[in-house]
Amino acid sequence: MRHVTVATRGSALAVGQAEPLVRFLESKGYEVSWRKFSTSGDQWLQGPLDKQVGGGFFTKELEDAMAAGAADLLIHSLKDVSLERPAGIVPACIPLREDPADWLVMRPDAPEELTIGTSAVRRERVLSQLFPKARFTWIRGNVQTRLQRVRDGILRDEPLHATLLAAAGLKRLGLDLSGLTVRPLTPGELPSAPGQGALLAEARADRPDLIEALAGMHDAMTARCVTLERQVLAGIGGGCQQPLGALATPQADGTLLLQAAYAPDGDLRRAEARGTDDALLLKAVLQGIGLS
Numbered sequence: 001m002r003h004v005t006v007a008t009r010g011s012a013l014a015v016g017q018a019e020p021l022v023r024f025l026e027s028k029g030y031e032v033s034w035r036k037f038s039t040s041g042d043q044w045l046q047g048p049l050d051k052q053v054g055g056g057f058f059t060k061e062l063e064d065a066m067a068a069g070a071a072d073l074l075i076h077s078l079k080d081v082s083l084e085r086p087a088g089i090v091p092a093c094i095p096l097r098e099d100p101a102d103w104l105v106m107r108p109d110a111p112e113e114l115t116i117g118t119s120a121v122r123r124e125r126v127l128s129q130l131f132p133k134a135r136f137t138w139i140r141g142n143v144q145t146r147l148q149r150v151r152d153g154i155l156r157d158e159p160l161h162a163t164l165l166a167a168a169g170l171k172r173l174g175l176d177l178s179g180l181t182v183r184p185l186t187p188g189e190l191p192s193a194p195g196q197g198a199l200l201a202e203a204r205a206d207r208p209d210l211i212e213a214l215a216g217m218h219d220a221m222t223a224r225c226v227t228l229e230r231q232v233l234a235g236i237g238g239g240c241q242q243p244l245g246a247l248a249t250p251q252a253d254g255t256l257l258l259q260a261a262y263a264p265d266g267d268l269r270r271a272e273a274r275g276t277d278d279a280l281l282l283k284a285v286l287q288g289i290g291l292s
Contacts, residue, residue: 003031004210007062007071010036011142017172018075021095021201021217025073028213035071037061063089066204073210074202078195078226083238085202092203092211093218094226098168100197100247102190104183106162107153117146117155117163125243125263126190127164143169150180168197187259191245194229198222221250228278232260235286246285256281262289 004025008018015036022032038061058080065071066089073092102123106114114131117139118124124136139146139155146163149155167184170177201217203210225248232246233239243263248256251274258281259272271288273281 001029001031002209003033004072004207005033005035005070006073006075007035007037007065008075009058009062010038013143013169013173014075014077017077017199021075021093021199021214024217025210025213030213035065037065066202072204072207076200076202078198078200079193081195081200083230083234088205089202090205090211092201093214094201094223095199095217096219097198097222097225098171100192101167101187102164102185102192102196103167103170104162104164104185105147105150105177106181106183107150108179108181110161110181114161115155115159117149117160120164120193121241121243122193122245122261122263123164123190125266126245126261126268127185128266129268130189139163143173143175147175147177147180166192166196187245187247187249191247191259191261194233194244194246195226196247198226224278225249225256228256228258228282231282232258232285235282235291236262236289248281258282258285260285260289 006018006022008014025032059076059082062071062074062076063086066074067086074089078094112133114134116127116131116134116136118136119138119140128134128136137155137158137160139149141149143165146165149160150163153160201214228248229246233242233244236242236244244260246258246260248258251257255274255276256278257272257274260270262269269289271285273284273288275281
């Protein structure tokens, strides 16, 4: 029996979303051990993310463990993974994507002049156009903590009426949202962060057996879509806290629809393109948001 050490963040969401891949490896005859990390991003609770986030803010501890030979397989939320990957780490698989949408989760007594908690500059800048009377404030903590803040209606001694959460995380956790109002946001309103809802498993370069073993969990269409989204991100210079939403979705006629919203300095630019040539889609969307 071959052994594999899997590294992931230690939150209930991170562990829960990694479990299907771990079970699949066990079905292939692997003995699996876990290493669970609290990353710099998990530990930073003192302010907005945009002032702190650099490359690897949610992944560096995992990458360091692999570089030290203490992990064989990393399992990430793809949206947290920097565009440039460390030497010696190779992609193993991208499973079928969960719902990439953002959900606005509100108290039932929320007024028209909402106070919305979010630490994502993308969400704040794009939604300030959709909800012009809303006030935005930073919020940190795991999904359960942020939901409880909304239920309590208080954040740092100020009213809190709503927060924005990824649908994928809420669905994977299976949380009880009774007593709250949920408003799913469409891609036309708020395109998701590049890669949102998707996972990435990465292996040590000297473990090609893991890539072969996980081939049955790889979803080619998800990989194609998130690659295109991350190319839009690369087109504006990369970074996990850019004011950019980009979402590629397969259409019934075999085309892809690529939608993007980019809000540098509060100037909201939207673009979309549809077709079968990914390079042309990328070019059209980058031009549409003001980039060549």
